[in-house]
Amino acid sequence: MHELSLAESMLQIIEDAAAEQGFTRVKKIWMEVGRLSCVEKDALRFGFSVVVDGTVAQQAVLEIIDIAGRGRCERCSSEIAVTTLYDACPNCGSYAIDIIRGNEMRITEMEVE
Amino acid sequence: MCATCGCGTDQVHVDGKILHHHDHDHPEDAHAHMHVHCASDMNVSRRVKIERAILAQNDRYAQSNRQFLAEHGILMLNLVSSPGSGKTTLLVETIRALQNALPIAVIEGDQQTDQDAARIRATGVSALQINTGKGCHLDAHMIGHAMQQLTLQENSILFIENVGNLVCPAGFDLGEAHKVVILSVTEGEDKPLKYPDMFRAADLMLLNKCDLLPYLSFDVNRTIEYAHRVNPSLHIIQVSATQGTGIPEWINWIRNECRQAAITQVKNVHSLQSG
Numbered sequence: 158m159h160e161l162s163l164a165e166s167m168l169q170i171i172e173d174a175a176a177e178q179g180f181t182r183v184k185k186i187w188m189e190v191g192r193l194s195c196v197e198k199d200a201l202r203f204g205f206s207v208v209v210d211g212t213v214a215q216q217a218v219l220e221i222i223d224i225a226g227r228g229r230c231e232r233c234s235s236e237i238a239v240t241t242l243y244d245a246c247p248n249c250g251s252y253a254i255d256i257i258r259g260n261e262m263r264i265t266e267m268e269v270e
Numbered sequence: 271m272c273a274t275c276g277c278g279t280d281q282v283h284v285d286g287k288i289l290h291h292h293d294h295d296h297p298e299d300a301h302a303h304m305h306v307h308c309a310s311d312m313n314v315s316r317r318v319k320i321e322r323a324i325l326a327q328n329d330r331y332a333q334s335n336r337q338f339l340a341e342h343g344i345l346m347l348n349l350v351s352s353p354g355s356g357k358t359t360l361l362v363e364t365i366r367a368l369q370n371a372l373p374i375a376v377i378e379g380d381q382q383t384d385q386d387a388a389r390i391r392a393t394g395v396s397a398l399q400i401n402t403g404k405g406c407h408l409d410a411h412m413i414g415h416a417m418q419q420l421t422l423q424e425n426s427i428l429f430i431e432n433v434g435n436l437v438c439p440a441g442f443d444l445g446e447a448h449k450v451v452i453l454s455v456t457e458g459e460d461k462p463l464k465y466p467d468m469f470r471a472a473d474l475m476l477l478n479k480c481d482l483l484p485y486l487s488f489d490v491n492r493t494i495e496y497a498h499r500v501n502p503s504l505h506i507i508q509v510s511a512t513q514g515t516g517i518p519e520w521i522n523w524i525r526n527e528c529r530q531a532a533i534t535q536v537k538n539v540h541s542l543q544s545g
């Protein structure tokens with residue numbers, strides 16, 4: 158989806174942090190992207206490289222940490238691996254699964270100077 | 271010009287006027303707690319923990335929209351679908367059925383043109399067109415501006431017709447009470463599985479253009495089964511916007527939601543008075 162606007166939101170977060178923390182260069186960014194979050198990682202990398210041109214994050218390396226999907230079955234309460242949003246619970250066959258991990262889209266840490 | 275804001279893009283137009291790009295700081299953004307690991311010389315590398323969701327800012331705008339709507343007892347419904355499923359046709363019919371009973375306003379989102387807003391205004395209700403330019407979705411910041419411009423009435427309904435796109439509007443909370451996904455029978459049964467995020471994000475699905483079923487090999491039961499795999503609690507109504515079938519059930523659903531919005535408003539007022 159809209160990876161370019163997500164990249165713009167990332168840049169806003171980084172620039173806000175730069176103003177608050179007084180750094181002028183971002184060397185590396187760690188972020189978590191869940192497999193169920195519908196972010197296309199290559200498109201995000203590309204969008205990011207476009208929006209950071211001429212900013213504090215111009216040379217930043219993007220370290221994307223992949224988060225696998227996990228869910229809890231609403232019927233039998235077992236915790237299961239989730240690869241698609243239409244997975245049935247392997248234990249009871251129910252489709253009512255709460256996603257507990259795999260929707261992440263967040264910046265967790267930066268290396269700055 | 272902007273009372274609430276932070277982001278926005280200079281490609282976005284609200285009723286033909288550019289939604290300004292904001293460069294100002296956001297003091298409220300200081301929420302994100304940042305721990306400096308080794309704050310020493312400015313030129314020495316240091317690690318900064320930040321833990322910030324990429325859509326956190328959108329979600330804050332959405333929350334403030336939701337707060338405003340709750341205070342005024344306004345029901346906001348966000349209509350999402352692929353292009354051409356019949357959102358505007360359905361809205362026009364819905365407005366005709368409700369406009370004598372309730373005040374209604376509409377926010378139209380499209381990449382280009384204000385044709386849909388013009389179709390809505392022809393019914394007599396006020397409509398605001400947001401043109402997203404290259405953007406493929408509406409976000410909560412644009413909606414906040416649009417809400418300020420519309421002078422909304424107490425206990426009214428605000429419909430949003432999102433940009434025709436089954437993908438990314440799913441990820442953006444606008445502050446709406448519900449996302450309503452419209453799927454037309456000419457699009458194929460497999461859409462809930464192919465675009466599961468949208469069907470999971472929605473609380474109601476309108477299966478539109480049912481008048482065309484005799485001419486198609488579209489399997490309604492299979493579509494419903496697929497939609498319920500992705501979202502077991504999804505409520506589904508079969509409609510034809512052009513023939514009017516199913517519209518009374520949809521209108522009942524809306525009226526029921528309006529009562530909920532009014533109850534929320536009363537609770538809100540009470541909690542403000544007691545708090």
Ligand SMILES: Nc1nc2c(ncn2[C@@H]2O[C@H](COP(=O)(O)OP(=O)(O)OP(=O)(O)O)[C@@H](O)[C@H]2O)c(=O)[nH]1
Nearest residue numbers: 352353354355356357358359434478479510511512
């Ligand atoms: N047969 C039939 N045609 C319909 C129905 N609803 C809409 N249409 C037709 O479908 C076409 C698209 O309808 P719109 O209402 O413009 O669809 P939309 O979702 O608003 O389109 P975008 O805003 O461009 O995404 C028009 O030609 C409508 O007349 C329906 O219930 N039955």
Ligand SMILES: [Mg+2]
Nearest residue numbers: 357358386431
């Ligand atoms: Mg339309």
Ligand SMILES: [Zn+2]
Nearest residue numbers: 230233246249
């Ligand atoms: Zn189970």
Ligand SMILES: [Zn+2]
Nearest residue numbers: 272275276278
């Ligand atoms: Zn603004």
Ligand SMILES: [Zn+2]
Nearest residue numbers: 159406407438
């Ligand atoms: Zn988008």
